[in-house]
Amino acid sequence: MDSQKLTSTLKVCLSQLMVVNNSSEFKKIEASRYFSTTNDVFLGDAINTINEVLDGIEEVEACQGQRSIY
Numbered sequence: 001m002d003s004q005k006l007t008s009t010l011k012v013c014l015s016q017l018m019v020v021n022n023s024s025e026f027k028k029i030e031a032s033r034y035f036s037t038t039n040d041v042f043l044g045d046a047i048n049t050i051n052e053v054l055d056g057i058e059e060v061e062a063c064q065g066q067r068s069i070y
Contacts (some may be wrong), residue, residue, distance in 0.1 A: 003057060003061060005053060005057075006057065007057055010050055010053060010054055010057075011054070012046060013050060013068050014050045014051065014054070017043060017046055017050070018047060020043065021043045021044060021047060026043070030042070030043075064065075
């Protein structure tokens, strides 16, 4: 899988996670006193992590592009 396909796949995942995270049904579930995760990880954490990975990929690609110019 090339980096463009990786980036595209991650962006689709990010988009879908954001749809779920912003849905009123999920907000109701998350607000329930019965909702918990085993290590206090929430959907927003996954969204932030994917954004950081995308930023990292972009940085690597920018550096590799600069190297090929010289």
